Amino acid sequence: MNRRDFLRLSSAAAVSTSAGRLSRAQAAPDHTLRIGTGLVELSAEHIVSTTLYSGQFPGPLLRLAEGRPVTIDLRNDTDTPELVHWHGQRVASDVDGAVEEGSPFIPPHGSRQLTFNPGPAGFRFYHTHVSAGADLNRGTYSGQVGPVYIEPRHEPGAYDREVFLVLKEFAPSLSRGGDMAMDALVGVESAELKRMAAAADAQAGPGPKGFEVGYALFSINGHMLGSGEPVRVKHGERVLFHILNASATEIRSLALPGHTFRVVALDGNPVPAPAEVPLLWLGTAERISAIVEMNHPGVWVMGDLADDDRAHGMGIVVEYAGMHGKAHWQRPKPYRWDYTRFGRSDAMAAAPDEIIELVIRKRNAALDGFNQWTLNGEAFSMQAMKPRYTLREGRRYRLKLRNASDDIHPVHLHRHSFELARVGGRSTSGVIKDVVMLGGYQELELDFLADNPGATLFHCHQQLHMDFGFMALFDYAR
Numbered sequence: 001m002n003r004r005d006f007l008r009l010s011s012a013a014a015v016s017t018s019a020g021r022l023s024r025a026q027a028a029p030d031h032t033l034r035i036g037t038g039l040v041e042l043s044a045e046h047i048v049s050t051t052l053y054s055g056q057f058p059g060p061l062l063r064l065a066e067g068r069p070v071t072i073d074l075r076n077d078t079d080t081p082e083l084v085h086w087h088g089q090r091v092a093s094d095v096d097g098a099v100e101e102g103s104p105f106i107p108p109h110g111s112r113q114l115t116f117n118p119g120p121a122g123f124r125f126y127h128t129h130v131s132a133g134a135d136l137n138r139g140t141y142s143g144q145v146g147p148v149y150i151e152p153r154h155e156p157g158a159y160d161r162e163v164f165l166v167l168k169e170f171a172p173s174l175s176r177g178g179d180m181a182m183d184a185l186v187g188v189e190s191a192e193l194k195r196m197a198a199a200a201d202a203q204a205g206p207g208p209k210g211f212e213v214g215y216a217l218f219s220i221n222g223h224m225l226g227s228g229e230p231v232r233v234k235h236g237e238r239v240l241f242h243i244l245n246a247s248a249t250e251i252r253s254l255a256l257p258g259h260t261f262r263v264v265a266l267d268g269n270p271v272p273a274p275a276e277v278p279l280l281w282l283g284t285a286e287r288i289s290a291i292v293e294m295n296h297p298g299v300w301v302m303g304d305l306a307d308d309d310r311a312h313g314m315g316i317v318v319e320y321a322g323m324h325g326k327a328h329w330q331r332p333k334p335y336r337w338d339y340t341r342f343g344r345s346d347a348m349a350a351a352p353d354e355i356i357e358l359v360i361r362k363r364n365a366a367l368d369g370f371n372q373w374t375l376n377g378e379a380f381s382m383q384a385m386k387p388r389y390t391l392r393e394g395r396r397y398r399l400k401l402r403n404a405s406d407d408i409h410p411v412h413l414h415r416h417s418f419e420l421a422r423v424g425g426r427s428t429s430g431v432i433k434d435v436v437m438l439g440g441y442q443e444l445e446l447d448f449l450a451d452n453p454g455a456t457l458f459h460c461h462q463q464l465h466m467d468f469g470f471m472a473l474f475d476y477a478r
């Protein structure tokens with residue numbers, strides 16, 4: 001064992017440094033991420049300036065190995081404090097990158113070094129976790145996102161080519177009202193939740209609707225459709241796509257005309273029942289790994305169903321070897337996303353030790369024109385660090401989420417994975433995720449084992465929702 005290995009193993013917790021003061025445990029990093037302003041050339045005509053990781057969008061793909069400690073230097077070249085969140089990984093609270101959990105900020109023009117054990121295996125990602133509020137230059141509205149692939153100990157390898165796709169909008173602006181994809185999810189609306197939403201709207205009064213965020217430019221891997229290199233494939237190949245919805249606020253769809261997707265993993269976790277679907281729906285921060293058999297030669301647009309978003313860049317060309325010409329798009333038949341297709345229907349999720357019920361409500365335009373979100377009537381407060389729930393290590397919890405709003409909420413639990421127990425009105429088991437879409441006026445039940453002590457954040461991954469109240473903190477009883 002050399003000194004570096006020794007240091008890595010001995011520094012179980014992260015080491016923080018402010019500018020100019022080096023800690024004794026600084027080691028040579030395996031990876032360095034520099035946070036700073038840079039340009040993204042989405043197309044020849046559209047070049048945006050935003051905050052990036054290491055000057056590129058998406059940030060560098062970090063290939064890590066499950067269980068092999070990694071040291072990462074985070075350098076903040078900006079004038080504002082930053083946070084890097086290791087989304088989907090089972091790390092300590094001070095490494096995770098959420099200030100509500102106790103992770104320190106990376107100071108302006110300062111740095112921080114982390115050492116952690118990557119895991120679980122699969123497709124994860126990293127992104128900033130600062131609150132943006134009304135500042136659309138900050139948080140996940142910026143270009144601070146990058147993919148992580150944690151190599152499993154045994155890779156199944158049933159594919160010929162692996163392609164990472166990061167879906168992302170740029171040039172955000174505020175508007176009143178938006179166009180939420182209401183045809184994305186299966187499931188039944190609850191009359192009671194609708195009544196609760198109507199009552200909340202009546203209470204808010206007749207004013208204008210709260211702000212939503214819209215975008216002028218759309219991209220896959222930092223290029224608008226038609227710019228950048230196509231995905232080049234060969235007839236007969238099986239291509240494994242790892243797709244990340246890196247949007248700050250939007251639900252995305254993706255279809256490839258004449259092809260189907262065999263979904264093998266959700267949020268990086270292999271599903272119990274891989275299944276073929278004609279198109280994909282992904283909430284903010286969700287990942288899908290799907291194998292496409294290339295059996296329909298041509299030049300195709302792999303793109304979003306929304307014509308306007310695709311026309312402004314949300315797509316990428318898939319080109320078969322030997323095929324040339326203009327890329328073709330065909331509108332697929334409507335298809336609603338059903339998580340239970342990939343789960344077990346023959347076995348129920350294990351009974352929980354405790355159920356925590358959370359009712360989600362919207363206060364229309366309650367905060368300077370922005371909607372405020374509450375959980376059981378309480379908006380998250382950074383001062384009080386509430387709402388707050390206490391977990392006991394080793395217990396199995398069921399979160400029962402009841403959405404008294406018409407918005408879809410991609411809800412996210414930090415530092416733990418959860419198992420879907422009931423979604424869209426259907427029971428299931430075996431689908432392990434870290435983000436899941438909760439449909440408008442719907443209910444959702446998800447289970448997790450309290451097996452990673454430390455403060456743990458739960459929130460909607462829609463940046464506007466999390467910044468304006470939709471957040472709760474779990475901590476562990478001592």
Ligand SMILES: [Cu+2]
Pocket residue numbers: 407408409410460461462465466470
């Ligand atoms: Cu939400």
